[in-house]
Amino acid sequence: MLSVFPFVSVLAQDSVVVLMYHRFGEDQFPSTNIRVEQFEAHLAHLESSGYEVVPMADVLAAVSDGAALPPRAVAITIDDAYRSVHDVAYPLLKARGFPFTVFVATDPVDEGLAAYMTWDQMRRMAADGATFANHGAAHRSVIDRTDVDTEEAWLAMVRTDIEKGARRLVEELEPLVGAFAYPYGEFDAATGDLLTELAYISFGQHSGAVGPNADIRALPRYPMSESFGDMDQFRTKIASLPMPVLTTDPWDPLTSLTRPRIEITLGETEARLGELACYVSGQGRVAVEWHEDRVRFSVGPAKSFRRGRQRVNCTAPRNDGRYLWFSHPWIVQP
Numbered sequence: 001m002l003s004v005f006p007f008v009s010v011l012a013q014d015s016v017v018v019l020m021y022h023r024f025g026e027d028q029f030p031s032t033n034i035r036v037e038q039f040e041a042h043l044a045h046l047e048s049s050g051y052e053v054v055p056m057a058d059v060l061a062a063v064s065d066g067a068a069l070p071p072r073a074v075a076i077t078i079d080d081a082y083r084s085v086h087d088v089a090y091p092l093l094k095a096r097g098f099p100f101t102v103f104v105a106t107d108p109v110d111e112g113l114a115a116y117m118t119w120d121q122m123r124r125m126a127a128d129g130a131t132f133a134n135h136g137a138a139h140r141s142v143i144d145r146t147d148v149d150t151e152e153a154w155l156a157m158v159r160t161d162i163e164k165g166a167r168r169l170v171e172e173l174e175p176l177v178g179a180f181a182y183p184y185g186e187f188d189a190a191t192g193d194l195l196t197e198l199a200y201i202s203f204g205q206h207s208g209a210v211g212p213n214a215d216i217r218a219l220p221r222y223p224m225s226e227s228f229g230d231m232d233q234f235r236t237k238i239a240s241l242p243m244p245v246l247t248t249d250p251w252d253p254l255t256s257l258t259r260p261r262i263e264i265t266l267g268e269t270e271a272r273l274g275e276l277a278c279y280v281s282g283q284g285r286v287a288v289e290w291h292e293d294r295v296r297f298s299v300g301p302a303k304s305f306r307r308g309r310q311r312v313n314c315t316a317p318r319n320d321g322r323y324l325w326f327s328h329p330w331i332v333q334p
Helices: 036-048 056-065 083-096 106-110 119-127 151-172 189-197 231-238
Strands: 016-021 073-080 101-104 131-134 179-181 201-203 245-249 262-266 277-280 284-286 288-290 296-299 308-317 323-332
Touching (some): 016 231, 036 083, 036 231, 056 131, 056 201, 101 119, 101 179, 106 151, 119 131, 131 151, 189 201
Parallel strands (some): 073 101, 179 201
Antiparallel strands (some): 277 284, 288 296, 308 323
16 A cells, blocks of 8 residues: 655754664674674764764654754664663763663563663663653564454554553653654554554664654664674764655555565655665665656565565765665565
8 A cells, every 4th residue: 555654844954863772782692782892983973073963852853843953963762771771881972971862661671680771770861861762561573463363452452562661661760752662673554553643753673864754653763783883884874864755655564475565756856866776685786666757666675585574775875975865674474
């Protein structure tokens, strides 16, 4: 089904790159960890290269109300509330005065799991300007239907988990209201609509900058980990701009197809679209099919996807060396 994005109110010249981290200096978890020296290099580059690290509240205000953002805005988010956030990331961020938001999965914190921060640690961080937002209670994928028999029961379970997470945050902290991050970056159209109904602006784990055409059901963030944290990649990503995507068909990332295709309609842009390139998870660069109107293109994998999370990333350069970026996640459930 064709989905026309519910436009946000950000002005065309305003955009923000949102970074997402999980663990810091926990080398036994390379897929979600950033090495300390990598993180320090990221922060040093932000500090020395003209970027302004903005609070997540400013991002929400821009998205919902059209509030202005600085020209090179970056927001830092951290998912799950692991202990290394307090022990490693927090002192480095505090030293530079950089605001950041932690999306907290509340059940592991309530259970006192050693790998996670405590509420007292988060209260100390909040006193220094850190903010905390909803990541659900159980850190369960919102598309997981394994324990329910009907769609109604599944959506009720998702709602209960989201509301429990929100309630626990309010009981323990003064949280940032209205922001939600999907566990594992997984969502579908039904859960996106549910989060919008609950008055959330939601964040995924697909790449790209947030701009005037972004969809509030699943805003992009750049995942940062050991494999994707080298400085060449980092410089390119934080300098990126949103691709002016007007429509995408389909929008829903959940699919039973092993070779799904997406059709993108673009608005006006200064990018060199003749150099637009799209890349698919594990397959590298794939062919792009332009339609006759030259504002629509289609792209899909060259080989069949396996079950699970996949992604299509498309970029196009501008004459100033910056890239416009768009990412679409796929979640294959045959």
